[in-house]
Amino acid sequence: MATVYSMTGFARVAGRVSEKGGFTLSLKSVNHRFLDLHMRLPAGTDALEMQLRRALKEKLVRGHVEVTLSLDRSQKAEAAYDAAQVANYLAAFRSASAANGLLGEPDLNAIFRLPGIFNSESRSSERDAEETAALEAAVLRELDPTIAALNTMREQEGAALVRDLLSALERLEKLVNEAAGLREDVQKAYFERVSQKLSAMLGGAFDRDRILQEAALLAERSDVDEEVTRLRAHIEHFRSLLANGGEVGKKLDFLLQEMNREANTLLSKTGGVAGNGPRITEAGLGMKSEIEKAREQVQNLE
Numbered sequence: 001m002a003t004v005y006s007m008t009g010f011a012r013v014a015g016r017v018s019e020k021g022g023f024t025l026s027l028k029s030v031n032h033r034f035l036d037l038h039m040r041l042p043a044g045t046d047a048l049e050m051q052l053r054r055a056l057k058e059k060l061v062r063g064h065v066e067v068t069l070s071l072d073r074s075q076k077a078e079a080a081y082d083a084a085q086v087a088n089y090l091a092a093f094r095s096a097s098a099a100n101g102l103l104g105e106p107d108l109n110a111i112f113r114l115p116g117i118f119n120s121e122s123r124s125s126e127r128d129a130e131e132t133a134a135l136e137a138a139v140l141r142e143l144d145p146t147i148a149a150l151n152t153m154r155e156q157e158g159a160a161l162v163r164d165l166l167s168a169l170e171r172l173e174k175l176v177n178e179a180a181g182l183r184e185d186v187q188k189a190y191f192e193r194v195s196q197k198l199s200a201m202l203g204g205a206f207d208r209d210r211i212l213q214e215a216a217l218l219a220e221r222s223d224v225d226e227e228v229t230r231l232r233a234h235i236e237h238f239r240s241l242l243a244n245g246g247e248v249g250k251k252l253d254f255l256l257q258e259m260n261r262e263a264n265t266l267l268s269k270t271g272g273v274a275g276n277g278p279r280i281t282e283a284g285l286g287m288k289s290e291i292e293k294a295r296e297q298v299q300n301l302e
Contacts, residue, residue: 002245005302006157007031007063011149014072015142017135022072025142027150031300032064040068048136052143059147061247062302069139085117154302161297162242165252168297172259172290173235179266179283180228224280227266231287234259249301256295263287 012026037056039049052067093106111117238255241248267284 001243003155004158004162004245004248005154006161006300007302008157008300009150009154011146013142013146015138017138023139024070025139025146026068027146028066029063029150032062035060035062036064038066042071044132048139051140055143082117086111161301164297165294168290168294169235169238172287175283175286176228176231179224179280182280183224224266224269227262231259231262247302249298252298256291256298260288260291
């Protein structure tokens with residue numbers, strides 16, 4: 001059986017940019033009608049985001065995918081301040097105080113919050129660009145292995161869903177076969193019921209052959225043979241799609257909608273029929289239950 005992917009999965013990888021820092025890249029995927037990429041990246045990584053989006057669109061088809069990149073700086077920059085700048089701020093404060101006849105000393109905490117005081121705030125743009133380029137290269141090196149790990153989990157989840165769906169199909173098929181085995185008895189009971197009603201309505205003045213003919217036509221309309229045939233065809237088609245693998249989620253969901261429609265028609269034809277009618281009704285309700293369970297599972301398939 002070919003591979004069928006679930007849209008549920010998770011993968012995480014840790015990498016190094018340099019001796020001073022590293023990063024953690026994680027991918028989390030859940031079900032969605034389309035491919036929906038949600039990025040949580042550090043500021044200043046717009047170019048990296050575009051490359052991540054392009055790569056993910058090539059490898060994934062459907063699902064809401066959260067991409068999270070967090071930085072880990074193991075060696076923090078020293079909090080060295082610009083002594084000359086601090087001296088300038090102090091001189092300006094005291095000059096302004098003296099000019100306005102004010103008393104008091106400047107607040108050092110307030111001065112340290114002013115821009116340009118710490119050396120780490122004044123790194124050159126060239127160094128920033130180099131570090132950003134190094135980060136992008138390191139993350140992109142780890143991207144393919146991370147996507148592969150995500151798909152491995154999605155494949156495992158998909159295999160489990162396929163097993164559940166095949167089991168549901170077996171139960172559904174048994175119910176369809178049960179309804180098929182009761183079909184003739186129910187049709188006969190319906191024919192007798194209609195014949196009796198027509199006879200009672202017409203009293204003694206009636207054409208018996210005509211009544212039987214009308215009853216036979218009405219009984220034919222209540223026959224569930226077409227629904228049973230179509231349900232069996234849908235079940236085989238469902239198995240074929242699972243066996244072929246690939247992007248099958250939407251196709252299977254549509255097929256289950258068709259199955260549900262057939263089960264509803266079957267129930268509408270057998271409601272209130274004597275004989276084994278209640279047994280077919282029970283089988284039809286069981287079909288709807290299995291179909292609904294299968295639809296819930298199919299929502300997670302790519």
